[in-house]
Amino acid sequence: MIDFYFWTTPNGYKVLQFLEETGLEYRAIPVNIAKGEQFDPEFLKISPNNKIPAIVDHAPAQGDSPITVFESGAILLYLAEKTGQFIPSDLAGRHDVLQWLFWQMAGLGPMAGQNLHFTQYANEILPYAIDRYVAETSRLFRVLDNQLAGKDYITGDYSIADMAVYPWIAIHQNLGQNLNDYPNIERWLEHIANRPATMRAYQWKAGKKQATPVAA
Numbered sequence: 001m002i003d004f005y006f007w008t009t010p011n012g013y014k015v016l017q018f019l020e021e022t023g024l025e026y027r028a029i030p031v032n033i034a035k036g037e038q039f040d041p042e043f044l045k046i047s048p049n050n051k052i053p054a055i056v057d058h059a060p061a062q063g064d065s066p067i068t069v070f071e072s073g074a075i076l077l078y079l080a081e082k083t084g085q086f087i088p089s090d091l092a093g094r095h096d097v098l099q100w101l102f103w104q105m106a107g108l109g110p111m112a113g114q115n116l117h118f119t120q121y122a123n124e125i126l127p128y129a130i131d132r133y134v135a136e137t138s139r140l141f142r143v144l145d146n147q148l149a150g151k152d153y154i155t156g157d158y159s160i161a162d163m164a165v166y167p168w169i170a171i172h173q174n175l176g177q178n179l180n181d182y183p184n185i186e187r188w189l190e191h192i193a194n195r196p197a198t199m200r201a202y203q204w205k206a207g208k209k210q211a212t213p214v215a216a
């Protein structure tokens with residue numbers, strides 16, 4: 001059994017997609033970041049950076065002690081290695097997936113996060129910051145669109161790289177991006193949105209699973 005600490009944000013949905021794809025048994029534990037629950041001392045023992053997502057695997061592949069993992073990219077890699085799914089076993093394929101996973105973790109995620117902050121949450125309008133992060137988001141969308149030309153997935157088969165990237169692209173409107181400018185992304189997004197596991201993952205909304213899927 002895996003304890004999954006989450007909130008319904010892009011970084012939470014990444015891991016939900018993996019769990020739903022594989023059917024791994026999990027217990028979803030909402031951490032309401034709007035109420036500051038991420039600073040709860042018990043949660044900090046699992047996620048010292050006070051952010052969701054985090055997992056505790058009570059039945060790891062090695063040893064008897066539970067394994068705790070925080071950081072969504074590390075969690076996806078941990079789960080891919082645990083199950084042998086959604087990451088290729090050959091060296092070239094594995095590192096192709098990893099470089100795009102790291103691209104999301106170090107580029108798309110942080111830049112899109114700053115984009116959201118300055119366009120939607122900052123209590124001051126700062127045009128320089130807005131322009132910088134929206135432009136950087138556009139640059140990253142262009143990189144992804146180029147990568148997806150002629151492909152169904154970011155690399156080879158559907159992988160943890162696609163799962164990491166998808167939730168940040170799904171909020172493209174909030175990021176000031178128009179998918180008409182990125183036809184390869186648009187096709188890829190629709191394809192992944194229609195996966196049954198993606199639909200199940202997005203049924204989680206504000207910590208409660210609802211009867212009908214919630215659009216990304």
Ligand SMILES: N[C@@H](CCC(=O)N[C@@H](CS)C(=O)NCC(=O)O)C(=O)O
Nearest residue numbers: 009011033050051052053071072073
């Ligand atoms: N690099 C981290 C980022 C996680 C992250 O930013 N989580 C946000 C929600 S999407 C959070 O928990 N924020 C609470 C806070 O910053 O206090 C990851 O990918 O797991």
